[in-house]
Amino acid sequence: MAVELFREVRKRVRQLLGTDNPLERDLKYYLNYLHNTEGFSGSTDDVDIEKFLSYLDIEHYLELEGSDTWSDEGNLTQLLVRHTIGYVLLDRIPRKIPELYKHFASRLTPSDWILTFNYDTLLEQALESIGAPFRLFPNRFSEIHTGSATIDPSKEEVVILKMHGSIDWFDKSTYNERVKQATEYPIPYTVKHPLFAPGTVVESGPIVDGPRFVDDPLLQIYRVKNPASVYTGPYQYWECSPFLLNPSHNKLLYAKPLIEFWRGSGRGGGLQLGLGVIGYSLPDYDDYARQTIYKFSKNYQGYEPDFELDGRVKRPVRILDYRPTDSEKADLRTRYQFMDAKRTEYWYDGMSDEGIEWFMA
Numbered sequence: 001m002a003v004e005l006f007r008e009v010r011k012r013v014r015q016l017l018g019t020d021n022p023l024e025r026d027l028k029y030y031l032n033y034l035h036n037t038e039g040f041s042g043s044t045d046d047v048d049i050e051k052f053l054s055y056l057d058i059e060h061y062l063e064l065e066g067s068d069t070w071s072d073e074g075n076l077t078q079l080l081v082r083h084t085i086g087y088v089l090l091d092r093i094p095r096k097i098p099e100l101y102k103h104f105a106s107r108l109t110p111s112d113w114i115l116t117f118n119y120d121t122l123l124e125q126a127l128e129s130i131g132a133p134f135r136l137f138p139n140r141f142s143e144i145h146t147g148s149a150t151i152d153p154s155k156e157e158v159v160i161l162k163m164h165g166s167i168d169w170f171d172k173s174t175y176n177e178r179v180k181q182a183t184e185y186p187i188p189y190t191v192k193h194p195l196f197a198p199g200t201v202v203e204s205g206p207i208v209d210g211p212r213f214v215d216d217p218l219l220q221i222y223r224v225k226n227p228a229s230v231y232t233g234p235y236q237y238w239e240c241s242p243f244l245l246n247p248s249h250n251k252l253l254y255a256k257p258l259i260e261f262w263r264g265s266g267r268g269g270g271l272q273l274g275l276g277v278i279g280y281s282l283p284d285y286d287d288y289a290r291q292t293i294y295k296f297s298k299n300y301q302g303y304e305p306d307f308e309l310d311g312r313v314k315r316p317v318r319i320l321d322y323r324p325t326d327s328e329k330a331d332l333r334t335r336y337q338f339m340d341a342k343r344t345e346y347w348y349d350g351m352s353d354e355g356i357e358w359f360m361a
Contacts (some may be wrong), residue, residue: 006049009084022076030055050285053081053248061253072174073241074254082244083237086167089120090231101126103353107360108132110156115261117280117289119167119244121227123160134158136207137218138260144211152210161261163289164251165244168227169207171257172196173220194235195224202229217257249285266295270303276318276359278351282335294338301340316343320359322350 013023027044030052034040063069105126127134135157142152175196182189195202203225208218230240245251282290307314323329329348347355
């Protein structure tokens with residue numbers, strides 16, 4: 001996570017909860033941990049945020065706090081960070097969708113799949129603003145069988161897979177488990193929840209639709225129609241923390257509901273006609289993403305390099321980023337050094353109308 005974003009998260013938490021809050025307390029405890037284990041002498045302002053959040057992930061996943069473990073979704077600071085990331089990013093989204101995003105959205109076709117690591121909803125809003133249909137899951141099914149399903153190709157949609165979750169997604173599984181426990185209790189009781197309980201005023205629905213396997217975890221991920229009603233409403237952060245993977249080295253511990261987004265990607269790419277990357281620098285803490293992109297790109301560039309379909313020929317991999325200096329350009333090429341240099345093209349001037357046309361050509 002960018003240092004600037006975490007500053008905004010920390011600032012927002014202090015505004016809401018004062019300086020004595022779960023985030024600050026855990027930061028101080030982690031600082032003491034670093035001092036005692038590594039001799040670290042900095043302040044909480046100097047802490048590596050991804051490593052700090054990784055520390056919290058381990059603490060929660062292994063239930064190191066025993067009965068004080070807050071919930072299956074996370075401990076208090078994890079939930080607080082996720083909720084505040086949602087608030088900060090939602091606040092940053094302009095009320096009027098930028099024309100640049102509309103331009104990009106208008107150049108997408110139903111054969112395009114977008115795999116994004118962004119939490120925000122700008123792309124979805126841009127597609128909605130121009131009336132372009134899209135879905136947020138890999139495959140639509142017409143029939144479900146025992147151990148298999150029939151793909152439904154009837155709808156022409158852009159596919160957007162949000163690999164790290166989204167600020168408008170919320171996981172219903174914990175609520176469902178509590179409802180189950182409540183009905184089995186000797187004296188049944190009603191489980192309250194601001195998003196999922198009967199009578200809620202927040203409109204939401206599963207990110208998937210149509211026939212699905214009954215145990216499909218994506219059925220439990222709900223998309224809220226108006227996320228502002230959650231982040232600015234009278235709800236506590238631990239009640240409605242969004243389903244997004246905190247920017248941690250250990251984020252895969254929480255990625256199981258999204259495994260369908262990744263399944264088979266290491267075998268794909270060979271018969272695709274285009275592959276591109278926008279604004280992703282392969283950070284060291286996302287080594288799983290590097291591994292996936294490596295395998296997919298090797299398939300794309302190494303199998304049927306002259307593949308042609310309906311008059312369209314497989315094009316070079318295109319990587320678009322903002323790298324104004326020679327050293328920054330060299331760094332990007334180094335990070336993507338596994339690409340076949342003869343079949344890879346770069347655009348270093350950032351996102352622009354010209355860059356979009358180059359990327360889509």
